[in-house]
Amino acid sequence: MNFTPVGVDIAKQVFQVHWVDPQTGEVISRQIRRAAFLEHFANRTPCLIGMEACGGAQHWARRLGEMGHQVRLMPGKAVKAFVIGNKNDVADARAIWNAVQQPCVRAVAVKTETQQAVLALHRMRQQLVRFRTMQINGLRGLLTEYGEVMAVGRAALNRAMAGVLARLSERLPAMLMDTLREQWQRLDVLDEQIAQIERRLSEWMKEERACRQIADIPGVGLLTATAAVATMGDPKTFSSGREFAAWLGLVPRQTGTGGKLRLHGISKRGDVYLRTLLIHGARSVLARTKEPGPWIEQLRRRRPNNVVTVALANKLARTIWALLAHDRKYEKAHVSVRPV
Incomplete structure (x- = not known):
């Protein structure tokens, strides 16, 4: 037609x-x-x-x-x-x-309302995490003005905050001390809101078969599994796992003229959030896995750590597409064979 x-x-x-x-x-x-x-x-x-x-x-x-x-x-x-x-x-x-009318223009998948709802939860969680980071940095910056310097991070803030407030309460007005305590306690409220969103994502993941399929992949957890399924939509819109990885910006950027092709850093096209989750997942695999496998070991001998991390993230993306497109379960010992 x-x-x-x-x-x-x-x-x-x-x-x-x-x-x-x-x-x-x-x-x-x-x-x-x-x-x-x-x-x-x-x-x-x-x-x-x-x-x-x-x-x-x-x-x-x-x-x-x-x-x-x-x-x-x-x-x-x-x-x-x-x-x-x-x-x-x-x-x-x-x-x-x-x-x-151009066949070369890559279309964005039309998502269901449920998939958009899952992505909305991810966006709200990401916003809350940013609020929490801003709150921590704001408290550290304000207390530095009164000679109280703390190490970076939430754990360091929690360890030092009680003692800092006790020392400053003798010097500073009560209106400021009360506000500082309220802002510190607000971090617990943000923690609970983030945890509540994660619990809702976990419940959806238990109901969604596609999420359970890819959750067994090393480096793919709750956030990556739910975000990948909701972002991808129909996996059949991509002709291969390589195309899905390229859509996420996990492939080298190319320039060339006169028949000479040059490869640069990754293109960083596509969904920034999902690409970030895949790279963090790959980094966790490299840091925690005792037996990463011969492919990673050989790559580590030839390339810097960041290049190895992005290469593994690319492999995670291709594996996710393969499991969803072919409706298969993850097998650690599976060997991909090119069809004749």
């Missing part, structure tokens, strides 16, 4: 739609209010709708998909290359219409 390509530039209230009528060849660029957006596409034959993967795009992709349309969400960086002239809603919709 031939789907008419349609470019949609979404916003809060006014959406810009661009397409070419397949019968007359007329170029149509139209503004549609938010309230009438779904009604417009409900009355049309199935289309190939392209949108930037920005805020709200997942919601509209699900709703349009329920109507029978084929929706492709694309990274903003891929669409930007097709913007001609000044950047405005009309030019953006035209660029999206051009980009959605």
Whole structure:
């Protein structure tokens, strides 16, 4: 079935739609209010709708998909290359219409509401961890102004805080001392909120078969398993594990001309959060595993530790894709054989 390509530039209230009528060849660029957006596409034959993967795009992709349309969400960086002239809603919709017809543009997976809910928990947990780090650093900085210097880290703060407050209570006003105690106690509240989110993620992990499949991989724990399943969506959208690893930015960046190809550091494209979790998981494997295996041992002799860590993170990503795409359990002694 031939789907008419349609470019949609979404916003809060006014959406810009661009397409070419397949019968007359007329170029149509139209503004549609938010309230009438779904009604417009409900009355049309199935289309190939392209949108930037920005805020709200997942919601509209699900709703349009329920109507029978084929929706492709694309990274903003891929669409930007097709913007001609000044950047405005009309030019953006035209660029999206051009980009959605290019087979080389990698589409972002349309996620279910449950997968988005899991990612929302991850984002809120990450925000709370940042708040906690800011709170610790703020307390250390304020106390340094009064001659109390503490080592870096939460454990060092807990060990020294009681004695520091006792010494300063004789010199400083009570209003400041009470506030410092409240801010210190607030760290326990943040700890409990973070732990509560982790318990909810753990409950979902027990219910989700895909999470249990990849949780047996060394270096893949609660956070990595739940984030990987929710971020990937359908593993069949990637043709191979190497493509999934490249999508996460765990492959070398390439430059070349005249037939000469040069490899640089990793590209760092894709999801920063999931890539960070995979690298931390690989680092924990290298630090704690007594028998890392011959592949890692050989790599350690030839490459620096950071390169080995990223290489193992790449392998973790490929293993995750292989287990989910082929519906298999993790086997430590499994040997991958290239099909003939």
